[in-house]
Amino acid sequence: KELVARALHRNSPRAQAAFVAVNCAAITETLLESELFGHVKGSFTGATADKRGLFEEANAGTIFLDEIGETSLAVQVKLLRVLQEGEMRRVGSARSVRVDVRVLAATNRDLEREVKEGRFREDLYYRLSVVALCVPPLRERTEDLPLLAANALRQAREAGARATTISEEALAMLNHYEWPGNVRELENTIAHAALYARGYVITPEDLPAKVRKQTRAQPENKTQSMFNDLPSLDELERRYIIHVLQTVSGSRTRAAEVLGIDRRTLYRMAERFGINLKESAE
Numbered sequence: 001k002e003l004v005a006r007a008l009h010r011n012s013p014r015a016q017a018a019f020v021a022v023n024c025a026a027i028t029e030t031l032l033e034s035e036l037f038g039h040v041k042g043s044f045t046g047a048t049a050d051k052r053g054l055f056e057e058a059n060a061g062t063i064f065l066d067e068i069g070e071t072s073l074a075v076q077v078k079l080l081r082v083l084q085e086g087e088m089r090r091v092g093s094a095r096s097v098r099v100d101v102r103v104l105a106a107t108n109r110d111l112e113r114e115v116k117e118g119r120f121r122e123d124l125y126y127r128l129s130v131v132a133l134c135v136p137p138l139r140e141r142t143e144d145l146p147l148l149a150a151n152a153l154r155q156a157r158e159a160g161a162r163a164t165t166i167s168e169e170a171l172a173m174l175n176h177y178e179w180p181g182n183v184r185e186l187e188n189t190i191a192h193a194a195l196y197a198r199g200y201v202i203t204p205e206d207l208p209a210k211v212r213k214q215t216r217a218q219p220e221n222k223t224q225s226m227f228n229d230l231p232s233l234d235e236l237e238r239r240y241i242i243h244v245l246q247t248v249s250g251s252r253t254r255a256a257e258v259l260g261i262d263r264r265t266l267y268r269m270a271e272r273f274g275i276n277l278k279e280s281a282e
Helices: 002-010 029-037 073-085 111-116 122-128 142-158 168-175 182-196 209-213 233-247 252-259 263-273 277-281
Strands: 019-023 062-066 087-089 096-098 102-106
Touching: 002 019, 002 062, 002 102, 029 073, 073 087, 073 122, 111 122, 142 168, 142 182, 168 182, 168 209, 233 252, 233 263, 252 263, 263 277
Parallel strands: 019 062, 062 102
Antiparallel strands: 087 096
């Protein structure tokens, strides 16, 4: 989600300004308000100096509120004011501060259901959902995996790893993994492999054990599965000849007539399919 948010920021008119990301689920309610909006000296225990909030840090740029569905109703009221009025107040301050910030938000929750159940403000929901994007999990868009893996490897090289490429076998193994942790887990996996690689190429042996062990069940080819249990054409022909011989009580002359062939051809076909005409006559 953050990768998408960063891409939106980089390709916007605000690209030269700050991009600030915050995980709302990782901060307690009381601290989250201070983190987002800042505070003034003495506003609470430990507030020894004035502090700018993340909205002020992101002024003229973009703020990304990850897991916004985890915020309390009290914080949601203040977020709504920023979106509607373009202003906010630091904790403990009576003075409003103007901010010009593009807000991107993400959540794993169904916000429409949260609104109906009273856990998320309806007015804030409609303010945020001007443009909604659904980002599918990594396991459902494996066509993106090579590019994401290459980017993760570049980051690992910048951090000091020596591996420069990923082998086809390792890439195939990555493609078959379920990725419950999505892109972040992929980045950690590549960082691990790049550090443990014995050369400049990441091989399957360099990947974490959980990736090597788990392989995703590949979707069955429906067209092929339709014919998995069907006999071959030769087998069908052999069964049909036997059926005709049994129907005519083993009479080779009558069988040839029913099959539309002469007796000589019937003998050749019986020899080809291993059919004993004498036994059929019995």
